[in-house]
Amino acid sequence: MANRKNLNFKQKYGFSMPKSYLFRAKKGLNKQIVESISKMKGEPSWMLEYRLKSLEIFFKKEMPKWGADLSKIDFDDIYYYIKPMESQAKSWKDLPKEIRNTYDRLGIPKAEKDFLAGVNAQYDSEVVYESVNKHLEKLGVIFCDMDTALKKYPDIVKEYFGTLIPAHDNKFAALNSAVWSGGSFVYVPKGVDVKMPLQAYFRINSDKFGQFERTLIIAEEGSNVHYVEGCTAPVYTSNSLHSAVVEIFVKKGAKVRYTTVQNWSSNVYNLVTKRAKAEENSIMEWIDCNIGSCVTMKYPSIYLNGKGARGEVLSLAYAAKGQHQDAGAKVFHFAPNTSSRIISKSISRDGGRTSYRGLVQVRPGAVDSTVFVSCDALILDEKSRSDTYPTMLVKESDTHIQHEATVEKLGEDKLFYMMSRGLDRYESESLLVNGFIEPITKEIPLEYSVEMNRLIKLEMTGSVG
Amino acid sequence: MSFIYLNKNKKTTYTFNFPGKYTVFFNNISGDYKFLIKSKGVDLDILGIIVGKNDNIFNIKTDQIHDAPKSKSNLLVKGILYDKSKFIFRGLIKIEKTGQKTKAYQKNQNLLMSKDAFVDTKPYLEILADDVYCTHGSTTGKIDKDSLYYLNTRSIENKKAEGLIIRGFLNEVLVILKQVASQQEYLLIQKEVINNL
Numbered sequence: 001m002a003n004r005k006n007l008n009f010k011q012k013y014g015f016s017m018p019k020s021y022l023f024r025a026k027k028g029l030n031k032q033i034v035e036s037i038s039k040m041k042g043e044p045s046w047m048l049e050y051r052l053k054s055l056e057i058f059f060k061k062e063m064p065k066w067g068a069d070l071s072k073i074d075f076d077d078i079y080y081y082i083k084p085m086e087s088q089a090k091s092w093k094d095l096p097k098e099i100r101n102t103y104d105r106l107g108i109p110k111a112e113k114d115f116l117a118g119v120n121a122q123y124d125s126e127v128v129y130e131s132v133n134k135h136l137e138k139l140g141v142i143f144c145d146m147d148t149a150l151k152k153y154p155d156i157v158k159e160y161f162g163t164l165i166p167a168h169d170n171k172f173a174a175l176n177s178a179v180w181s182g183g184s185f186v187y188v189p190k191g192v193d194v195k196m197p198l199q200a201y202f203r204i205n206s207d208k209f210g211q212f213e214r215t216l217i218i219a220e221e222g223s224n225v226h227y228v229e230g231c232t233a234p235v236y237t238s239n240s241l242h243s244a245v246v247e248i249f250v251k252k253g254a255k256v257r258y259t260t261v262q263n264w265s266s267n268v269y270n271l272v273t274k275r276a277k278a279e280e281n282s283i284m285e286w287i288d289c290n291i292g293s294c295v296t297m298k299y300p301s302i303y304l305n306g307k308g309a310r311g312e313v314l315s316l317a318y319a320a321k322g323q324h325q326d327a328g329a330k331v332f333h334f335a336p337n338t339s340s341r342i343i344s345k346s347i348s349r350d351g352g353r354t355s356y357r358g359l360v361q362v363r364p365g366a367v368d369s370t371v372f373v374s375c376d377a378l379i380l381d382e383k384s385r386s387d388t389y390p391t392m393l394v395k396e397s398d399t400h401i402q403h404e405a406t407v408e409k410l411g412e413d414k415l416f417y418m419m420s421r422g423l424d425r426y427e428s429e430s431l432l433v434n435g436f437i438e439p440i441t442k443e444i445p446l447e448y449s450v451e452m453n454r455l456i457k458l459e460m461t462g463s464v465g
Numbered sequence: 466m467s468f469i470y471l472n473k474n475k476k477t478t479y480t481f482n483f484p485g486k487y488t489v490f491f492n493n494i495s496g497d498y499k500f501l502i503k504s505k506g507v508d509l510d511i512l513g514i515i516v517g518k519n520d521n522i523f524n525i526k527t528d529q530i531h532d533a534p535k536s537k538s539n540l541l542v543k544g545i546l547y548d549k550s551k552f553i554f555r556g557l558i559k560i561e562k563t564g565q566k567t568k569a570y571q572k573n574q575n576l577l578m579s580k581d582a583f584v585d586t587k588p589y590l591e592i593l594a595d596d597v598y599c600t601h602g603s604t605t606g607k608i609d610k611d612s613l614y615y616l617n618t619r620s621i622e623n624k625k626a627e628g629l630i631i632r633g634f635l636n637e638v639l640v641i642l643k644q645v646a647s648q649q650e651y652l653l654i655q656k657e658v659i660n661n662l
Contacts, residue, residue: 364580379595382562388590394605397577401605407592408599 025081031055034178037081041147041181044154054167054177061171067357068295068326073269078241080179080212136194141225142187143198146214149185156187160216164247164275164303172271176212176245183213183244188223188254197226197259197445215246219254219282228445230261240268242293248276248284252306255283261448263292266322270296280306280335287443289316289452290325299357301330304338304366315344316440319352319384328357328389333366333399344375345437348384355387360401367398375405378436380429468645470654471498481507481536488512488645490638492657497526502564505535510645512638513542516661517550517582524553529571531564538568543638544575545631545662546582555587558601564594571601576608576634631662 025033034055038048063070136143142153150157167177188194219225242264250256256276264270270293278284286300302311313329331340346354356375377386388405410432418428434441434453441449469479471491478499481487484506491498491513500509515523529538544552558569575584588601608630616626635658643651 377590377592379592379597382565382595384595386590386592388601389587390589390603391587392585392603392605394575394577394584394586397580397582397607399577399606401603403586403588403604404600404602405588405590406600407590407597409595409597 025079027079028076029055029058029078029080029175029179033080037179037181040081041150043150046158047150050162050167051178051180054174055179057167058171058174058178061168061174063171064297067297067355068324070269070271070295070297073241075175081181136198139192139194140189141192141194142185144185146183146185146216147181149216153185153187156218157185157216160218160247160249162247164249164277165245165273170273172243173245173273176214176243176273180212180214180245182211183215183246184217184227184229185215186217186219186225186227188217188219188225190220191222192220193224194226197228199228199230211240211242211244213244215244217246217248217256217258219248219250219256221251222253223251224255226257226259228259228261228448230263230448240265242268242270242272244272244274246272246274248274250276250278250282250284250309252280253282254279255285257285257287258300259287259444259448260289261444261452262288262290262296262298265292266294268293270298272296272298274298274300275303276301276311277303277305278309278311281308282306283310283312285312285314286329287314287440288327288329289440289444289448290327291316291318291452293325294322295324295326297326299328299330299359301332302340303332303334304340304369305334306338307335308337309335310338311340313340313342313344314440314443315342315346315356316437317344317346317354317356319346319348319354321350321352324353324355326355326357328355328359330359331361331371333360333362333369333371333396336365336367337369338366339370340372342373342375343439344373345377345440346375346386347378347380347433347436348386349380351383353385353387355389356405357389359391359393360403361393362396362399362401364395366396369396369399371399371401371403373403376436377405377407378433379407379409380433468647468650470646470650471496481509483507486510486645488641490642490646490654491525492654493523493661495522495524499528499530500538502529502531502536502538503533505533507533507536507538509536509538510641511538511540511542512641513540514635514638514658515542515544515546515552516658517544517546517548517552518661519548519550521550522553523551526555526557528557528559529569531558531560531567531569533563534565534567536564536567539570540572541638542573543635544573544584545578545634546575546584547578549579549581549583551583551585553585555589556601557589557591558599559591560594560597560599562593565596567594567597567599569597569599571599573603574634575603575605576631577605578607628662 034051038051165173167174248256276284284302288300290296300313304311311331315327317325317327319325329342344356348354360371362369375388379386386407390403394401414432415428441452467487469489472494480501480503482503484504486508488510493515546552554573556571558571560567571588573586584605586603588603590599612630613626
């Protein structure tokens with residue numbers, strides 16, 4: 001483990017850059033703040049109305065009574081909108097030095113050089129850097145931030161925005177609908193196959209600042225796109241809230257894969273609503289890795305609306321001291337011949353708690369549909385906890401549903417074998433853990449899976465003291 | 466060895482304070498049952514058969530709570546649902562911090578015999594100890610077409626073939642009961658189950 005030092009994650013990412021703002025809304029939430037956000041952005045009136053309506057719903061809705069402990073969130077102690085100094089920069093060189101440094105440490109430019117189609121980087125709530133490959137433009141693919149999309153493509157946005165996740169879906173969806181800012185907009189025209197993954201890096205870089213990005217992906221008939229979001233956030237002292245909404249429309253025969261690597265700092269509440277609608281013979285895949293944050297509640301869902309649609313959710317959760325990862329998946333079978341597969345792997349260590357919470361519904365008429373759910377959990381010490389809460393509602397007889405789950409600790413025999421081959425205990429443990437999560441890490445882009453393996457290794461060795 | 470037939474008992478909480486082999490069985494009931502394991506060396510089988518007809522609704526909750534180390538519990542619930550019947554099952558395995566070296570299993574399998582039947586199954590796990598092995602599984606579906614076809618090719622007509630498959634499905638439970646219940650009890654249970662079909 002000579003290179004253990006290089007893997008010190010805190011040293012690498014745990015910094016906070018100096019902040020300068022053009023505009024920062026007052027702490028707390030009320031009608032004036034929502035109005036001023038909308039005014040600052042110069043939005044059309046329907047969006048302002050939508051925001052205000054959502055705000056009312058937010059005030060009316062109760063906090064969820066299940067899941068993780070959210071009692072420490074103080075909605076009045078959060079900035080709902082911050083506009084950074086620089087606005088949209090055209091190229092990498094135009095970015096302010098401090099932002100460039102931040103991204104340099106995250107290794108974006110190199111990754112971009114190698115194989116990224118475009119980097120849509122979010123610094124605080126406004127997208128300040130965005131580079132879209134010419135290749136994408138030639139294909140007719142739109143990949144920009146949500147604020148730009150609202151200005152340049154209002155018709156498309158209006159047609160889809162909030163139709164899959166309406167504001168009254170849940171309290172946090174209502175909050176996002178009222179104060180959303182930034183996020184990505186992706187439109188893939190009919191038959192276009194986007195070969196390179198589209199990436200966006202999100203960062204919360206301001207204390208007590210909640211990030212409320214809004215993402216909308218529309219994949220037209222027969223198209224194919226892979227969207228990747230990765231998060232790394234610096235360490236802070238007080239609570240931060242991240243509450244995003246992601247809506248995905250997968251049209252006939254299209255395929256969308258959405259990969260998330262979530263590594264918020266350990267004071268962030270990560271409460272995200274993600275939903276996709278899959279039409280005839282289309283494929284929707286969520287790959288959801290939750291490593292950071294203090295509390296995550298996130299259940300990517302798929303509505304299988306068209307015949308022969310397929311949905312897949314691969315979920316990975318890692319919880320260490322003070323963390324509760326309450327993650328899972330939801331799949332609704334509305335049409336015949338639909339199939340879904342949910343694979344969840346979770347690891348809890350050093351007092352952490354992981355929960356798998358899932359819902360699979362097979363509605364009447366969804367004949368010949370198949371469901372496979374598998375959740376495996378590893379508990380690495382006696383302080384930690386693991387829960388599994390799957391729910392299956394089956395209203396159609398002509399189906400095939402399977403669910404299985406195991407919870408166990410690392411096998412002593414396996415550890416003994418590796419140690420007899422000259423590895424120390426911690427190396428053996430991290431090898432075993434990396435093997436355990438491999439079915440998921442092999443599905444994510446290379447640089448992420450390398451980072452993930454390192455991170456797990458680092459988190460494991462961290463326990464040596 | 467001891468055998469508890471839940472239908473004949475009013476108690477809903479069962480505490481196991483001594484090592485030994487125990488078997489619990491229930492047949493077509495609703496209720497909220499707790500099984501508290503407070504001793505090491507307990508080997509508990511919890512078996513259940515639900516046969517729903519017409520507009521029957523069965524709502525069962527089971528808690529397997531391990532509050533002592535080195536014990537084992539194994540739940541197996543089989544449901545067969547005809548007509549508009551509903552079966553709502555919530556099973557929980559909870560391993561307390563004191564439950565190290567526990568092995569706990571939970572399995573719920575359901576056969577849907579009608580388009581209008583409904584199953585809601587929630588096999589939950591809450592694990593607070595690290596040196597344990599727990600699994601749960603659930604399957605729901607209708608009678609396998611291939612199995613039916615095979616029996617048809619052996620000139621067994623559909624209705625009889627279905628009966629054979631159902632008997633096979635239930636046998637997993639009945640075989641264990643035969644070993645633990647008295648002959649009189651076993652014959653009674655077998656009769657009840659078959660009458661329900």
